[in-house]
Amino acid sequence: MSEKSVIRKAGIVAGAFALSAMLVGSALACTSLMVGKNATVDGSTIVSHTVDGWYDHRMQIVPGQKWEDGAMAPVYKNLCYQTMPTKPLNKVGEIPQVSETYTYFNTGYPSMNEHKLMxxxxxWGGREESYCDSGWMTIEMLQVFALQRAKTARDAIVVMGxxxxxxxxxxxxxxxxxxDGNEVWLFEITGPGPLWNSELGIPGAVWAAARIPDDHVSVIANRSRIGKLDLKDKDNYMASSNxxxxxxxxxxxKEGEEFLFNKAYMPAEDYDYAPICSRREWRALSLLAPSLNLSPTAAQYPLSVKPDKKVSAQDIMAINRDHYQGTPYDLSKTKAGGPFESPVFYRANKDQRPDGTKDVYWERNISIFRCSYSHVAQTWADLPDSVGGIMWFGLDQPLTTVYVPVFAGVTKVPSSWSDGYRHKMDRNSAFWAFNFVSNWATLKWNYMIKDIAAERSRFEGQFFAEVPAIKATAVEMHKKDPASAVEFLTNYSYNNMLAVEKAWWELGDTLVGKYCDGYVMTDEGAQESAGYPTWWLEDVEYGKTSNPADPK
Incomplete structure (x- = not known):
């Protein structure tokens, strides 16, 4: 039976209603980048992710194990929302378990396994007609199974597909x-429509995958990015049969037209100029390859480009922290940024927006206040698995976080990083240390961000200075006793996570005291008035109601 005879556009209404609520925030969600091994300064592959919304911020290590014949693996929906009381975990079924699973790091969207697969x-949302509520698999559930069962990017794609x-x-x-240490692939997937079920004998998903050249960089910003598919080139492309x-x-x-995956499976308004997504694509690619002089208002950008220079993990962190500095799109330098040049803009509801702006948004920064966590993950092919994978992990928004190195061989993290509430303040949760500092900074942003950046740079500078020696030591330990290398790396990551958490609670207290009541407290204990910039006072008509020269 063909897809056409089962999935007709006339029977899509149920799927459209089910999907509409889920699509509301999709264009406001994550930004993710990649760098091929020949484009980095150190030969690693890099992928990064800003998880922008209320998603599970906790890092939990799920140990691998061997399973008996007949064992089953549970399948859940809402897996990425486990800190959200209104979206409880929903078990939809079970599938046969494999004989052995690998240890993986479970975050809102699972991120790394013991074999340094990242x-x-x-x-990217997609068309309403594609959504299939009866499908068991979500993206984060597919990630779990792939990280448990695969060692390479290619194998992960085969598992998920x-x-x-x-x-x-x-x-x-x-x-x-x-x-993995050799390749970076982009895997994109969408549903088979609302009428699909497992008894039809047709694929329950539509997917495609493209390998990115080793000397290229790329970005995803809530739009499908795979265009052309050369399915004869099996070294660089994979896809579902449908x-x-x-x-x-x-x-x-239509037959005879060039087939472009993203044009086919995205709504036209997303494929065309869509600044809430395309602006981030432009910004990331322009920072990495400024010589291309890409237009900020183009509808589409190349899937990947060759960077102007070799890229470091710090470069990707800087992009994660970007809010269009030095461009017309940096709203912190406009009236919207207020007197203290804040890059934080909360969502305006549709009924609040002025006429003519009902379907537009603030400029969507790459670093955004509602980020749950972000990471920059590196993999080296020539190093032992436990040593050759590092996930630089930061809680809350990138601009005010510290990226802490967590090695692929780590076996435990502090409970304050693996547990914690999200719907109420929790001083036993590292997330809230970073979230508090980020929120407090909005009171006097261009003052407090300097204190935050200095502390951030102190830690990250220390980590990047130490990590080469840590890796070298761990490699030598691994040659003699792999378990001792794992213990060494675990202690290093664990202690740094605790140190950063402690420092961020202390930083929050410092900011409260230093900027109390609108003043700036000096080191000598004197208060200085920060006041306001003249342009802002003029704009708010400072003194108008109390000017004795104009009693009216």
Whole structure:
């Protein structure tokens, strides 16, 4: 039975209603980058992810193990929302377990395994007609299974594609950077429509994957990025068997036209100029390859480009922290930024927006206040697994966080990083230390961000200075006793996480005292008035109601 005879556009209404609520925030969600091994300063592959919304911020290490014949693995929905009381975990079924699973690091979107396989997610929504509520698999569930079962990016794609096709994909359109030490792939997936079920004998998902050249960089910012597919080139492309036929049956592609995955499976308004997404694509690519002189208002950008110079993990961290500094899109330098040049802009509800702006948003910065966590993950092919993978992990928004190195061989993290509430302040949770500092800084941003940046640089400077020696020591230990190397790396990451957490609670207290009541407290204990910039006082008509020269 063909997809066309089962999934007709006339029968899409249920799917459209189910999906509409899920798509509301998809374009406001994550930004993810990649760097190939020949484009980095140290030969690593890099993927990064800013997880922008209320997602599970906790880092939990799920040990690998061997399983008996007949063992089953549970399948859940809402896996990425486990700190959100209004979205409880929902078990939808079980699938056969494999004989052995690998240890993986479970965050809102699972990110790393013991074999230094790395992932970074970005939602792109897709067409309402593609959504399939009966599909078991979500993107984060596919990530779990891939990290438990695969050692390479290619194998991870095979695992995820097969499971999604067999059990159905019941999530919105998603993209994943997947990196091992040699390759970085982009995997994109969408649903088979609302009428699919497992008894039909047709694929329960539509997906495609493209390998990025080793000397290139790329970005996903809530739009599908895979365009052309050369399915004869199996070294660089993979896809589900229905990737073209489903689009044809649905009327999204016509015979004789060039087939572009993103054009077929995204709504036209997302494929065309969509500044809430495309501006971030432009910004990231322009920072990495300024010589291209890309237009900030283009509808589409190249999937990947060659950077002007070799890229470091610090460069990617800087992009994660970007809010369009030095461009017309930096709203902190406009009236919107207020007297203290804040880059934080809360969402304006539709009924609050002025006429003519009902369907537009603030400029969507890469670093955003509602980020749950972010990471910059590096993998080296020539190092032992436990040593050759580092996830630089930061809680809350990138601009005010510290990226702490967590090695792939780590076996435990502090409970304050693996546990914690999200719906109420919790001083036993590291997340709240960073969230508090970020929120407090909005009171006097251009003052407090200097204190925050200095402390941030102190820690990250220390980590980047130490890590080469830490890696070298661990490699030598691994040659003699792999377990001792794992213990060494675990202690290093564990202690640094505690140190940063402690420092950030102390920084929060310092900022409260230093900037109390609108003043700036000096080291000598004197108060100095920060006041306001003249332009802002003029703009708010300072003194108008109390000017004796104009009693009216």
């Amino acid at each position: 992932m970074a997610e970005a939602t 097969a499971l999604a096709e067999k059990y159905g994909y019941g999530d919105v359109g998603e993209g994943l950077w997947i990196a 990737v073209i036929s489903f689009a044809k049956d649905m009327g999204w592609w």
